[in-house]
Amino acid sequence: MxxxxxxxxxxxxxxxxxxxxxxxxxxxxxxxxxxxxxxxxxxxxxxxxxxxxxxxxxxxxxxxxxxxxxxxxxxxxxxxxxxxxxxxxxxxxxxxxxxxxxxxxxxxxxxxxxxxxxxxxxxxxxxxxxxxxxxxxxxxxxxxxxxxxxxxxxxxxxxxxxxxDRQAGMVRHWVGERPAGWRWRAGLNGFGALLTFVAAIVVTGSKFGEGGWLIVVALPLMVAGMEWVHRSYARIGARLELGRTPSPPRPRRSLVVVPVHAVTRLTRDALSAALSLGDRVVAVNVTHPEDERQARAFVEDWDRWDPGVELVQLFAAHRRLDEPLLTYLAEVPEPHVFVLIAEVEPEHAWQRMLQNQRGAVLARALRRRTDAVVCRMRFRVS
Structure with a gap:
């Protein structure tokens, strides 16, 4: 003003x-x-x-x-x-x-x-x-x-x-909808689109040597990129059957796998949550063959605790947490699998650097290489 x-x-x-x-x-x-x-x-x-x-x-x-x-x-x-x-x-x-x-x-x-x-x-x-x-x-x-x-x-x-919508898009709108008086509206918007096109040609020609060439090069690339994005969404929509009414949902037998490494309150809370999620719950412990004494001690603690949940021990020759679990999940009979990863939520943000990030690594591998539903349960220290 x-x-x-x-x-x-x-x-x-x-x-x-x-x-x-x-x-x-x-x-x-x-x-x-x-x-x-x-x-x-x-x-x-x-x-x-x-x-x-x-x-x-x-x-x-x-x-x-x-x-x-x-x-x-x-x-x-x-x-x-x-x-x-x-x-x-x-x-x-x-x-x-x-x-x-x-x-x-x-x-x-x-x-x-x-x-x-x-x-x-x-x-x-x-x-x-x-x-x-x-x-x-x-x-x-x-x-x-x-x-x-x-x-x-x-x-x-x-x-x-x-x-x-605007200009040429409005012309398509009027021609498609055809309400009362659509002809003069389409003509008006079409005339505006024509003037815009002429202006674009004049501006491009007069500014071409002053940097206008960059628009001539960049604009087709941007349109091509948008076309690629559009095709990607179209493929996803076809896979999800968007616009179609799906069949009614049916319950499927499910398995909940909980990676564990110690008998703690965190393990108890994770198993309690898992028992309410699926039909069968399995606790999976991944260990290295050289850590036989530690693995045997964990089994003894588990038997002494007796949570009523099946325990499966997997051995990783290369100390990889994800590979043995991926192999195990590929062999389970249940068609629907949950993997519940229990993690400690630190009291302060700076304490995150003290964590080993095993949960994040495992979750990333599971989402990338399996169809399992990955649930990351946070246990708050505070």
């Missing part, structure tokens, strides 16, 4: 003033004949103002209800402000005979001619700098909304959607 007020002040003051407050004729230099290329470049630079219009279109879901009506009013207000400021500045350029000059913007010349070199001149310049900084942030502000829309259509990973 400060920028809009400043520009309107410049326009009003300039239209009222009969003579420029400061002579700007000495700043006129290097005038050239206006040709087609110059007009196209000016058109390309002017298209930057359209980013505000597109930002409002992308942000329709962010408006309060009624969203569409509020967004339409915002678009009309923005268009009116742009028209008033553009026509006003153009009139002042004609009135004060302002022309391009090296090192001084046309807006600065118009402001100096209207308001002089006083404090108001610097207020307008500062407001312009702030506006340009905010305009550069438009892409960052609009990207989350655009990413949400793309993610809904399975063109980006779905975590981008944790947050109104």
């Amino acid at each position: 400060i920028y809009v007020g400043a520009i309107l002040l410049v326009v009003v003051a300039g239209l009222i003033r009969r003579e420029p407050a400061v002579d700007v004729s000495h700043q006129v230099s290097g005038l050239h004949t206006v040709g087609v290329l110059l007009l196209l470049k000016a058109f390309a630079n002017g298209c930057a103002s359209l980013t505000g219009v597109e930002a409002i279109a992308n942000a329709v879901p962010s408006f309060r209800k009624p969203r569409v009506r509020r967004a339409q009013r915002a678009e009309v207000a923005l268009g009116a402000l742009l028209a008033v400021m553009l026509l006003g500045i153009a009139a002042l350029i004609e009135k004060f005979a302002v022309a391009p000059a090296d090192g001084v913007t046309v807006l600065a010349q118009v402001t100096r001619a209207s308001l002089g070199d006083g404090p108001l001149f610097y207020v307008v310049q500062f407001a312009t700098v702030v506006l340009l900084a905010l305009a550069a942030n438009t892409a960052f502000g609009g990207l989350p909304v655009l990413a949400e829309l793309l993610a809904r259509d399975n063109n980006l990973p779905h975590f981008f959607a944790l947050r109104a």
Whole structure:
């Protein structure tokens, strides 16, 4: 609002003033004949103002209800402000005979001619700098909304959607839905899409040597990446039979495997949870052949405790915890297997470095190489 007020002040003051407050004729230099290329470049630079219009279109879901009506009013207000400021500045350029000059913007010349070199001149310049900084942030502000829309259509990973079609998309909408008066709406949106296409061609051509080639290269790669993401989601959806009603669920005989290495309260709580999960519970202890005395002592402790749960001892020649368990799970008859991994949740975050991370390693291997349901049970020390 400060920028809009400043520009309107410049326009009003300039239209009222009969003579420029400061002579700007000495700043006129290097005038050239206006040709087609110059007009196209000016058109390309002017298209930057359209980013505000597109930002409002992308942000329709962010408006309060009624969203569409509020967004339409915002678009009309923005268009009116742009028209008033553009026509006003153009009139002042004609009135004060302002022309391009090296090192001084046309807006600065118009402001100096209207308001002089006083404090108001610097207020307008500062407001312009702030506006340009905010305009550069438009892409960052609009990207989350655009990413949400793309993610809904399975063109980006779905975590981008944790947050109104436009132009050519609106044409498809009107043609597909065909409500009352859809023809003129489709024609209007189609005309807008055509203008956008022409603007894109002009901007690309005029800016190609100034870095526009990067967009020409990057955009097809981005589209190809989105197509790959879309196909991936389509395959997952087909595998999950999305859109189809599945058959009723049926209970399946299940096995709960609990890795254990000592008779402790943690082992007791893990077995108690396992007994409520499945039909059969098996405690699995993995040990090394050289640790025979330790393995025998563990079995004696287990028999003395007698928890009423079957104990299976597996021997790992290379001291690997995951390989023996994976081999065992491949041979069990139950079609549905749970693996319950009991872990200690430390009282303080820094104490995590004291843990051996065996549970994380085992869980990662099980999820990657088996269809077992991995449950990690936390035992809180505090």
